[in-house]
Amino acid sequence: MSVVTLAQVQLRDRSAGSCEQRNGFCPDWIADNWTNYVDPTVRHALLVALAVLFGFAIAFGLALLAHRRRVLVAPITAVTGVLYTIPSLALFLVLLPITGRGITTGVVALTAFTLLIIFRNIMLGLDNVPADARDAATGMGMTDRQVLWRVELPLAVPEIVAGLRVAATTTVGLAALAFFAGAGGLGGEIYSDLTFKSNIVVAGGLCLLLAGLFDALFVLIERLMTRWRRAVPA
Amino acid sequence: MSGSPTAHHRAATLEFRHASKRYPRATEAAIEDLSLEIPAGEICVLVGPSGCGKTTAMRMVNRMIEMSGGDILLDGRSISERRPAELRREIGYAIQQIGLFPHQTVADNIATVPRLLGWERDRIARRVDELLELTGLDPQEMRERYPAQLSGGQRQRIGVARALAADPPLMLMDEPFGAVDPINRERLQNEFLRLQAEIGKTIVFVTHDIDEAIKMGDRIAVLQKGGVLAQFATPADLLMTPASPFVEDFVGADRALKRLALQRVRDIDLWRAPIVRVGEPVHRARAAIADSDLPFPLLVDAESRPVGWLSERGLLGERVTPELRSRATPTVELDDILRDALSDLLTHETQYGPVVDAQGRIAGVLSVEVISHALAAPASEVPSPTERLE
Numbered sequence: 001m002s003v004v005t006l007a008q009v010q011l012r013d014r015s016a017g018s019c020e021q022r023n024g025f026c027p028d029w030i031a032d033n034w035t036n037y038v039d040p041t042v043r044h045a046l047l048v049a050l051a052v053l054f055g056f057a058i059a060f061g062l063a064l065l066a067h068r069r070r071v072l073v074a075p076i077t078a079v080t081g082v083l084y085t086i087p088s089l090a091l092f093l094v095l096l097p098i099t100g101r102g103i104t105t106g107v108v109a110l111t112a113f114t115l116l117i118i119f120r121n122i123m124l125g126l127d128n129v130p131a132d133a134r135d136a137a138t139g140m141g142m143t144d145r146q147v148l149w150r151v152e153l154p155l156a157v158p159e160i161v162a163g164l165r166v167a168a169t170t171t172v173g174l175a176a177l178a179f180f181a182g183a184g185g186l187g188g189e190i191y192s193d194l195t196f197k198s199n200i201v202v203a204g205g206l207c208l209l210l211a212g213l214f215d216a217l218f219v220l221i222e223r224l225m226t227r228w229r230r231a232v233p234a
Numbered sequence: 235m236s237g238s239p240t241a242h243h244r245a246a247t248l249e250f251r252h253a254s255k256r257y258p259r260a261t262e263a264a265i266e267d268l269s270l271e272i273p274a275g276e277i278c279v280l281v282g283p284s285g286c287g288k289t290t291a292m293r294m295v296n297r298m299i300e301m302s303g304g305d306i307l308l309d310g311r312s313i314s315e316r317r318p319a320e321l322r323r324e325i326g327y328a329i330q331q332i333g334l335f336p337h338q339t340v341a342d343n344i345a346t347v348p349r350l351l352g353w354e355r356d357r358i359a360r361r362v363d364e365l366l367e368l369t370g371l372d373p374q375e376m377r378e379r380y381p382a383q384l385s386g387g388q389r390q391r392i393g394v395a396r397a398l399a400a401d402p403p404l405m406l407m408d409e410p411f412g413a414v415d416p417i418n419r420e421r422l423q424n425e426f427l428r429l430q431a432e433i434g435k436t437i438v439f440v441t442h443d444i445d446e447a448i449k450m451g452d453r454i455a456v457l458q459k460g461g462v463l464a465q466f467a468t469p470a471d472l473l474m475t476p477a478s479p480f481v482e483d484f485v486g487a488d489r490a491l492k493r494l495a496l497q498r499v500r501d502i503d504l505w506r507a508p509i510v511r512v513g514e515p516v517h518r519a520r521a522a523i524a525d526s527d528l529p530f531p532l533l534v535d536a537e538s539r540p541v542g543w544l545s546e547r548g549l550l551g552e553r554v555t556p557e558l559r560s561r562a563t564p565t566v567e568l569d570d571i572l573r574d575a576l577s578d579l580l581t582h583e584t585q586y587g588p589v590v591d592a593q594g595r596i597a598g599v600l601s602v603e604v605i606s607h608a609l610a611a612p613a614s615e616v617p618s619p620t621e622r623l624e
Contacts, residue, residue, distance in 0.1 A: 136333025
């Protein structure tokens with residue numbers, strides 16, 4: 001755990017009797033020090049955004065492949081499933097000798113974790129497309145590609161976005177460990193002083209806030225893309 | 235082929251030439267060897283028990299199922315020469331489950347094929363409104379709705395409108411009215427026949443319901459297992475002279491009665507009634523009775539509307555007096571179908587009833603005898619489904 005000690009920073013005034021000394025929740029300390037959390041938060045958001053973005057791009061490609069060739073569903077699920085079950089800390093450390101310390105290692109590992117969730121949800125969405133809509137689309141003369149882009153994918157949006165929401169929120173949590181790989185983020189702040197309540201509350205709270213923001217963003221995207229789902233039956 | 239949004243009365247011929255379909259590893263062919271010629275502008279119904287291959291035969295036409303042997307010619311040209319997607323854009327396609335796209339508005343759904351064909355925006359918008367009107371829907375109200383906001387009957391209509399969008403010379407319809415209740419189905423069938431009278435498409439119509447086949451078809455192809463063509467005939471011929479015990483069984487023991495649904499009262503030779511009016515000289519009334527097919531005089535009013543059957547006492551004086559034997563019930567209309575007219579006679583326990591035109595004026599007398607005579611008449615006198623509607 002030498003990495004952890006490396007990240008230790010002297011954060012606070014330890015003078016006797018102060019709120020800080022009692023490891024308490026200290027509004028004054030927070031007011032004085034919140035600016036220290038801005039950069040880690042931005043870095044944390046960047047880690048999550050990149051991981052979900054790359055994860056979506058890769059999973060989307062894999063899903064389109066598997067949609068055409070159903071035999072690929074099982075192997076892809078198996079491989080992404082293995083990636084998903086590797087303990088995150090282990091993956092960060094395994095990647096260190098390959099990609100080195102830094103944001104690359106963090107993003108690569110986090111991306112690997114999102115693949116299973118996003119892939120499975122895209123497949124679920126495509127599988128849930130009503131067979132009659134697909135039959136009508138083909139029967140009216142759409143090519144396979146047109147059926148995919150004009151009918152299947154628009155109808156799969158709810159499931160796809162649901163997958164992205166789960167992927168984003170879990171990645172916010174996992175990204176708190178990315179500082180072990182030198183990728184930064186709010187994890188560094190949390191682990192810099194695990195005993196200090198004020199620190200934990202602020203850093204942890206920012207993680208929750210980020211998760212909430214990502215979730216809200218996807219909800220908004222879904223609402224914009226699925227107006228038809230909210231049509232009021234006549 | 236058309237600069238205007240409409241280009242009606244374009245219809246294609248369709249020919250199955252020894253077409254067959256075998257699935258790998260299946261012991262029997264889904265379709266053994268089907269040959270069938272469908273003239274342009276006619277509704278050809280493929281009917282038969284489930285598993286007879288009627289849907290397979292229909293889906294081979296737009297290559298949703300690839301045939302294994304033989305050929306299918308659309309306007310004399312083999313469909314196997316065509317790229318499937320291109321071929322399908324020329325063939326209207328309506329299925330029982332309709333398959334409307336839930337994420338698209340009614341207008342977008344209808345615009346599907348015109349968009350694939352690259353029509354211009356304005357032309358598509360005009361065509362959408364035109365089709366909505368043609369199928370009896372209000373464009374203003376419907377255009378922006380999503381399928382979830384439609385009733386079952388409205389969805390069926392949109393499905394048909396969408397299939398018609400690019401004015402295809404051939405339409406494939408697989409139980410298009412199968413998913414609605416009987417009352418709505420009847421209405422949709424009538425609407426569609428009225429529409430067909432206007433647009434005159436060639437239509438391949440699949441159903442398992444012989445009554446629907448008889449109602450909708452100009453010609454009916456009865457299929458049995460393996461896509462074997464048991465009979466290909468007009469509805470009247472099919473009912474009059476079933477080609478085999480299978481067909482006889484399939485059309486049902488009541489086939490003579492089913493024929494009654496094919497004709498209207500105006501299509502058959504009615505009896506001439508001895509028509510008398512109040513105040514008419516009795517000798518003229520007696521001459522009218524002698525000259526008619528019925529011994530009982532029918533009293534009509536000044537507008538020639540039937541009042542009732544005159545009693546013998548009404549003819550005792552110099553001039554006809556309004557002495558009625560019975561009222562003129564039931565009164566049958568020229569536009570009634572024979573089945574309903576006969577049913578009317580039977581409910582009133584009578585052998586005959588006066589027939590009136592749309593204005594209520596006497597047009598003749600329908601009797602049970604007249605109906606049974608009509609049933610024995612050659613099938614050529616039976617009108618086509620679209621004619622029957624008029």
